[in-house]
Amino acid sequence: MAAQAERRWLLLSPALLILTFAASGPLLIVLVYSFLEAGDYGGVKWVFTTDAWFNVVAERDFFDETIKIADAHVSIFWRSVKLSLMTAVAAFIIGFPTAYFIATRAEKSRDLWMLLIIIPFWTNLLIRTFAVMEIIRNEGVINTLLIKFGIIEAPIQILFTEFAIMLGMVYVYLPLMVLPIYASMERLDFTLVEAAYDLYGTRMRVLRRVIFPLVKPGVIAGSILVFVPSLGAYVTPRVLGGGKQLMLGNLIELQFGQGRNWPLGAALSITLLAIVMIALMFYVRVARLEEPQHGQ
Amino acid sequence: MIEISNITQTFGKGRDAFTALRDVSLTIRENEFFTLLGPSGCGKTTLLRSIAGFVYPTAGTIKLQGEDLLTLPPYSRPVNTVFQSYALFPHMTVAQNIAFGLEMLNQPGAQVKSSVNEMLALVQMTDMADRKTSQISGGQQQRVALARALAPKPKVLLLDEPLSALDFKLRKEMQIELKRLQTETGITFVFVTHDQEEALTMSDRIAVMNEGRILQIDAPRAIYDHPAERFVADFIGETNFLEVDVLSVEADDATIKLTSGATTTARRADTNSATGQATIAVRPEHATLSDDASALLRGTLEDVIYSGTDTHYHIRLQDNCRFVVRKQNHPGTMEAHTVGHQAGVFFDRGVAQILRD
Numbered sequence: 001m002a003a004q005a006e007r008r009w010l011l012l013s014p015a016l017l018i019l020t021f022a023a024s025g026p027l028l029i030v031l032v033y034s035f036l037e038a039g040d041y042g043g044v045k046w047v048f049t050t051d052a053w054f055n056v057v058a059e060r061d062f063f064d065e066t067i068k069i070a071d072a073h074v075s076i077f078w079r080s081v082k083l084s085l086m087t088a089v090a091a092f093i094i095g096f097p098t099a100y101f102i103a104t105r106a107e108k109s110r111d112l113w114m115l116l117i118i119i120p121f122w123t124n125l126l127i128r129t130f131a132v133m134e135i136i137r138n139e140g141v142i143n144t145l146l147i148k149f150g151i152i153e154a155p156i157q158i159l160f161t162e163f164a165i166m167l168g169m170v171y172v173y174l175p176l177m178v179l180p181i182y183a184s185m186e187r188l189d190f191t192l193v194e195a196a197y198d199l200y201g202t203r204m205r206v207l208r209r210v211i212f213p214l215v216k217p218g219v220i221a222g223s224i225l226v227f228v229p230s231l232g233a234y235v236t237p238r239v240l241g242g243g244k245q246l247m248l249g250n251l252i253e254l255q256f257g258q259g260r261n262w263p264l265g266a267a268l269s270i271t272l273l274a275i276v277m278i279a280l281m282f283y284v285r286v287a288r289l290e291e292p293q294h295g296q
Numbered sequence: 297m298i299e300i301s302n303i304t305q306t307f308g309k310g311r312d313a314f315t316a317l318r319d320v321s322l323t324i325r326e327n328e329f330f331t332l333l334g335p336s337g338c339g340k341t342t343l344l345r346s347i348a349g350f351v352y353p354t355a356g357t358i359k360l361q362g363e364d365l366l367t368l369p370p371y372s373r374p375v376n377t378v379f380q381s382y383a384l385f386p387h388m389t390v391a392q393n394i395a396f397g398l399e400m401l402n403q404p405g406a407q408v409k410s411s412v413n414e415m416l417a418l419v420q421m422t423d424m425a426d427r428k429t430s431q432i433s434g435g436q437q438q439r440v441a442l443a444r445a446l447a448p449k450p451k452v453l454l455l456d457e458p459l460s461a462l463d464f465k466l467r468k469e470m471q472i473e474l475k476r477l478q479t480e481t482g483i484t485f486v487f488v489t490h491d492q493e494e495a496l497t498m499s500d501r502i503a504v505m506n507e508g509r510i511l512q513i514d515a516p517r518a519i520y521d522h523p524a525e526r527f528v529a530d531f532i533g534e535t536n537f538l539e540v541d542v543l544s545v546e547a548d549d550a551t552i553k554l555t556s557g558a559t560t561t562a563r564r565a566d567t568n569s570a571t572g573q574a575t576i577a578v579r580p581e582h583a584t585l586s587d588d589a590s591a592l593l594r595g596t597l598e599d600v601i602y603s604g605t606d607t608h609y610h611i612r613l614q615d616n617c618r619f620v621v622r623k624q625n626h627p628g629t630m631e632a633h634t635v636g637h638q639a640g641v642f643f644d645r646g647v648a649q650i651l652r653d
């Protein structure tokens with residue numbers, strides 16, 4: 001027995017090593033850095049301080065030392081959460097019908113449709129983001145067409161707005177919404193849908209009362225999968241927000257780069273992680289509520 | 297009441313096209329227990345689904361009390377289905393499942409509640425109203441499926457092999473219960489099964505199907521005693537087939553000559569049938585062993601198989617065909633026939649049935 005347990009630990013050790021050094025290690029470094037003083041030219045000084053954490057949400061006036069809320073940070077937090085939520089909702093609104101459409105195709109053509117959804121996902125993120133830029137910029141496809149058909153006279157400013165960032169993120173992360181919803185829809189027993197129609201359910205009511213509750217785990221998983229990377233997105237807000245509309249990812253990068261304030265960057269990173277953890281805990285709770293009390 | 301006329305159902309196109317129903321016509325009467333019986337893949341479910349509205353026939357019409365059903369979507373048809381897999385909603389309780397159809401019909405809450413209670417009592421599931429459907433047994437699920445389909449008081453109830461997942465004993469119980477429910481509610485039942493015994497026990501009338509066609513529609517007794525086609529005779533019960541020569545025909549009967557040279561009277565399934573070569577069907581229990589001169593056929597007794605309620609005698613006839621005679625057993629009687637000996641077969645006039653080719 002003891003030998004067997006020993007062997008198990010031995011077999012587990014590579015995974016444990018990776019977990020310890022590759023995941024917890026860096027995280028620990030970030031945590032430690034967030035409690036240190038910023039070095040003059042980047043880096044850290046090994047002096048304990050909670051300044052970085054203080055600076056996450058507040059700032060001290062340079063002259064009279066009064067404390068006020070760090071408006072810039074709060075608005076970036078707010079924008080990040082808001083845009084990520086909106087991205088998740090928009091991805092759901094587009095992704096749900098898409099997944100439903102694919103799941104109701106003939107078995108043979110379903111894989112092809114899924115492939116079409118996944119191919120962009122394999123394309124480089126930068127390229128995809130620049131493609132969106134090409135479409136929405138002032139001389140881009142949309143504006144050119146609208147002007148050509150005389151619908152507008154001057155181009156509409158879409159690029160470098162919050163909407164542009166959201167559009168880009170929806171496009172980039174849509175497969176992450178479609179995949180889990182499709183997975184639960186494919187498992188959905190369509191005779192249940194027939195039974196609901198048979199029992200006088202109209203299209204919308206069948207969708208709301210039968211289809212949606214049964215694929216809800218997929219919807220929640222998809223929403224988390226879209227929300228989490230959106231929250232930490234860096235490339236998309238950088239390219240489509242044009243450096244004016246910062247998101248958390250950009251703010252963090254700024255602290256490690258130009259800002260030369262590594263501890264603040266570290267504290268912001270951990271804050272981001274905390275928001276993600278809260279979202280995941282919410283997911284676990286909802287998922288547990290959905291589970292039947294006794295398996296069949 | 298349900299008039300199905302010339303329904304054809306083709307799935308797919310071109311080379312992959314498959315015709316599941318071929319020119320099916322039948323009329324189902326009010327308050328009838330009507331059964332569709334046939335082997336797997338003969339199109340029973342497809343016919344049921346076209347009444348429910350899940351498939352749209354390639355040709356033909358379906359009318360319910362004179363109203364064209366095909367113009368209505370499934371959710372507007374006053375027809376409910378008990379699915380083979382039950383298709384109970386797993387995220388709802390027993391009571392919520394039964395209430396679903398009533399809620400979709402926008403019935404007021406109090407009425408839904410009282411109907412649900414009534415249905416729960418009808419299928420004896422009142423104690424389990426608040427259980428999830430995964431927490432009840434197969435037989436109970438079956439009853440919930442039934443209650444859910446009956447609750448909106450449909451004009452027609454479609455049942456697709458609802459008993460096939462149950463074990464033998466439960467199945468027998470549910471057969472009686474289904475029959476009782478049908479009589480009590482006065483709803484027309486269209487019942488699908490591939491179990492001939494189930495069909496014979498429960499039905500007012502049976503339609504025997506094969507390869508997308510309806511071969512015969514009749515009361516159980518008529519189907520059993522007077523099968524019109526070889527397939528029907530073979531599919532329902534056991535049968536002996538004999539090649540005969542039809543000498544002359546009257547209204548319902550014909551005089552036939554057996555291969556042994558003996559003549560007797562047989563019934564005609566099809567009044568168009570002419571004289572000449574034909575096949576007849578004789579049920580094993582309609583024939584008797586006979587040693588005297590009255591025997592119509594003669595041969596050698598090859599096998600005697602005892603099976604509890606009765607004994608089967610397998611006789612190799614002179615023309616090398618095999619003929620089975622079934623005799624009910626009585627206590628205390630000794631087996632009088634020995635394997636290898638000569639045996640004669642006799643059946644009454646009118647027992648043999650001439651089959652349609």
Ligand SMILES: Nc1ncnc2c1ncn2[C@@H]1O[C@H](COP(=O)(O)OP(=O)(O)OP(=O)(O)O)[C@@H](O)[C@H]1O
Nearest residue numbers: 307308314316335336337338339340341342343490
């Ligand atoms: N949607 C469909 N597309 C193509 N073929 C189909 C479709 N539905 C049914 N079929 C075919 O039609 C035939 C009849 O099917 P159906 O389900 O009606 O048979 P059944 O009599 O109910 O059989 P069982 O007793 O096995 O349930 C089968 O050969 C089946 O493969």
Ligand SMILES: [Mg+2]
Nearest residue numbers: 340341342456
């Ligand atoms: Mg079937």
